[in-house]
Amino acid sequence: MSVVPPEAAVSPTEDPVPPEVRAVIELFGNQLAKISFPDVDAGSLRRQADELRAEAKAVAHARAALDAAVATFATRMEMLTETAARAVAYARIYGDGHPDRQALVTAIAALSEPRPAMVTSAPAGKRRGRPPRQSAELFDATASAPAYQDPA
Amino acid sequence: MRHHVYLSPGMFGFGRLGSYNYFVHVERELRARFSAAGHELEAHVIEDLPTASVRRRSTRLAELIAQTSGGDLIHLVGHSTGGLDARLVASPATCSIPLASLGWLPRLRSVTTMNTPHFGTPLASFFATSNGQRMLAALSVLTVTGLAIGAQPLAAASVILGFMRGSDKVLPFKLRMLDRSVTSVVGLVDDARSPEVRAFLTAIEEDQGSMLQLSPESMDLVGAGFADRPGVVYQSTASMAPTPKPQRWLETFGHPWRAVSLALFFGLHRITATLDPRYPCAAMRDAAPWSGDANEAHLQRVLAASPPLQANDGVVPIRSQLWGRLVWAGIGDHLDVLGHYLDDRDPETVAPELRHRDWLTSGSNFTHASFTALIDAITTGMLDAAANS
Numbered sequence: 384m385s386v387v388p389p390e391a392a393v394s395p396t397e398d399p400v401p402p403e404v405r406a407v408i409e410l411f412g413n414q415l416a417k418i419s420f421p422d423v424d425a426g427s428l429r430r431q432a433d434e435l436r437a438e439a440k441a442v443a444h445a446r447a448a449l450d451a452a453v454a455t456f457a458t459r460m461e462m463l464t465e466t467a468a469r470a471v472a473y474a475r476i477y478g479d480g481h482p483d484r485q486a487l488v489t490a491i492a493a494l495s496e497p498r499p500a501m502v503t504s505a506p507a508g509k510r511r512g513r514p515p516r517q518s519a520e521l522f523d524a525t526a527s528a529p530a531y532q533d534p535a
Numbered sequence: 536m537r538h539h540v541y542l543s544p545g546m547f548g549f550g551r552l553g554s555y556n557y558f559v560h561v562e563r564e565l566r567a568r569f570s571a572a573g574h575e576l577e578a579h580v581i582e583d584l585p586t587a588s589v590r591r592r593s594t595r596l597a598e599l600i601a602q603t604s605g606g607d608l609i610h611l612v613g614h615s616t617g618g619l620d621a622r623l624v625a626s627p628a629t630c631s632i633p634l635a636s637l638g639w640l641p642r643l644r645s646v647t648t649m650n651t652p653h654f655g656t657p658l659a660s661f662f663a664t665s666n667g668q669r670m671l672a673a674l675s676v677l678t679v680t681g682l683a684i685g686a687q688p689l690a691a692a693s694v695i696l697g698f699m700r701g702s703d704k705v706l707p708f709k710l711r712m713l714d715r716s717v718t719s720v721v722g723l724v725d726d727a728r729s730p731e732v733r734a735f736l737t738a739i740e741e742d743q744g745s746m747l748q749l750s751p752e753s754m755d756l757v758g759a760g761f762a763d764r765p766g767v768v769y770q771s772t773a774s775m776a777p778t779p780k781p782q783r784w785l786e787t788f789g790h791p792w793r794a795v796s797l798a799l800f801f802g803l804h805r806i807t808a809t810l811d812p813r814y815p816c817a818a819m820r821d822a823a824p825w826s827g828d829a830n831e832a833h834l835q836r837v838l839a840a841s842p843p844l845q846a847n848d849g850v851v852p853i854r855s856q857l858w859g860r861l862v863w864a865g866i867g868d869h870l871d872v873l874g875h876y877l878d879d880r881d882p883e884t885v886a887p888e889l890r891h892r893d894w895l896t897s898g899s900n901f902t903h904a905s906f907t908a909l910i911d912a913i914t915t916g917m918l919d920a921a922a923n924s
Contacts, residue, residue, distance in 0.1 A: 465571065472570035476563055480888065 399439035400432045408432055467497035537575045537607040538644075538921065540565060541600055543592070544581065545615020545651070546659075546671075546749075546850055546869075556580055557682070560874025560891065561612070561910070568914040574921075579603055581617070586671065588744035589616065590631050593623040597636040600624075608924075610645045610917050614873055615851065616745050618651025618771075618858070619757075628762045645768040645920040646859070647913055649872050650848055653771075654816045654855040655754030657809040663746040671746065674803075679735070682875055682892050751814035754855075768920035769859025772909055774867035775838070775846040776804060776897040786898065796896040800849050800868065804897075807852060808845040815844050817854030826857040833861045848872075849897055862912040865905055868897035872909060876901040 398405070411418075411425040418424070471494050478484070478491040542558040556562065562578040569576035583595045600609060611621035623629055624637075625646050652659070662671040747753060763769055779801045786793075817824040824844055825831065835841055846853045850869035867876070876899075878891035891903075 468571035472567035
């Protein structure tokens with residue numbers, strides 16, 4: 384009876400299990416299949432590898448959702464900046480027509496021109512502490528996360 | 536960068552009357568977009584008679600630009616007949632305007648025509664008749680009072696409607712009623728402005744030169760002589776109002792003004808839909824109306840089908856409105872495109888000068904979103920024209 388390893392369905396480049404670990408699992412799956420050490424045997428190794436792959440999938444989904452959210456965030460930021468720029472323009476035009484409303488005119492004059500802002504992948508605020516360790520295979524996409532481009 | 540835009544009114548328009556600016560919404564929206572894009576825009580409204588000869592109006596336009604544009608970039612925006620003023624003043628073929636008034640032409644970047652009768656309109660032929668002239672004056676005063684003071688003179692509108700319908704046996708009586716109604720509507724305007732409105736009406740009654748010029752037969756000749764200026768971007772907007780249907784009348788139930796206003800609009804719409812195959816008020820290629828691949832595709836995309844020759848905005852057939860690049864097309868009446876549409880916001884929450892007032896009830900359901908898209912399209916074309924020059 385041939386044993387089909389669960390990682391066979393995953394291409395090596397997408398598999399989060401490092402190649403050296405895969406080699407260990409393969410050894411325990413074949414030549415050491417009937418040998419069991421304390422807490423270590425073919426089954427425990429395969430189970431942990433499967434758990435890692437499941438987590439990798441969850442991370443990939445979360446990353447896709449984050450990428451989508453960042454893209455939406457960038458779009459919304461662009462829209463808000465454009466609307467705010469137009470709002471300032473409207474306010475100035477309105478203020479020009481109402482020079483008697485001195486407080487309003489002063490407040491409008493104090494407004495600064497809304498400019499497009501850079502959008503990063505962490506819009507909610509600054510992360511504290513050391514950055515978590517990341518698997519190179521899993522987090523290569525970090526560099527390609529869409530960043531806001533100034534339309535000008 | 537500093538730009539000047541010259542806004543030229545057309546049929547039913549009036550430039551400025553007292554403190555009310557006919558282009559108030561277009562001017563505000565254009566300035567806001569130019570400012571948001573980092574440009575300065577100075578707007579000028581041509582205060583000439585909307586019914587006067589196109590040649591005379593364009594001469595006045597050229598003089599105004601020469602006096603006020605400095606060394607800045609220039610854009611012309613004409614609504615209705617105003618678009619023809621802009622085309623004539625920009626045309627290399629014009630010889631009616633003194634050269635001394637045309638030194639600014641190298642700085643002209645764009646000509647925008649909004650619902651302009653480039654190929655004429657049957658409504659002009661109607662207004663060119665002796666009875667039509669009085670109708671035009673009556674409708675103009677209705678527009679002035681409606682837009683400038685927000686009044687809805689139901690009785691006067693009903694009289695005008697009666698004038699458009701029925702037999703001519705009672706015409707003398709109808710004419711007397713019409714004149715009386717006009718007087719009563721002018722009376723609605725406050726004392727400070729009524730002299731201006733009276734002077735405006737008198738002028739309209741005395742000079743309706745453009746009505747003869749805008750007839751399909753006359754524009755057939757004009758079209759052969761107006762050439763576009765190389766290096767200037769020509770862009771247009773075009774709209775059509777829904778055709779009369781029983782459903783529209785039901786929607787006016789309980790609103791007497793809307794019912795009369797809708798009937799009045801449909802009267803204009805019906806006259807404008809008159810079709811003479813010899814003068815179809817459209818650019819034609821072979822036997823079918825044709826405005827170029829891009830424009831036809833645009834019309835099909837936004838109107839779901841290629842509009843027929845009869846489709847119109849209540850004043851101008853839609854196919855007569857197409858000139859240069861069509862930057863916006865949609866459902867709307869002749870004055871909707873200037874921001875004169877039904878404003879459903881609570882009046883208490885909007886400053887008086889920012890309120891939109893409807894002209895006539897056309898059933899177009901033109902919205903603020905439509906107006907925003909239209910102004911966005913025009914502004915983009917103007918800024919692109921300036922950037923690419």
